[in-house]
Amino acid sequence: MIDDANITDYRQILLDIARSLGAENLLNAWTMCRMRNWIDEYGEITSEGVAQVLSFKKVATITP
Structure with missing residues (x-):
């Protein structure tokens, strides 16, 4: 599906999205x-x- 080089980046992006949705710390973001x-x-x-x-990447890369 995705190569190993992107796994860490994808995981970090997901955790960042969770933090932006209100997770207060890494454990809450992971949960x-x-x-x-x-x-x-x-x-x-x-x-x-x-x-x-x-x-997220599609939305983030759109420029006005």
Whole structure:
């Protein structure tokens, strides 16, 4: 699905998204990602997580 070089970046983007949604610390951000099924119980990015990152990147790269 995604190569190993992007896994850490995708995971960090998901944690940053969770922090922007109100997670107060890394544990809360991780829990939010798990509850939204963005990260599985082993810390791997799920297809929902990949879709969220790609959606975020698409929105973030649009310039006025």
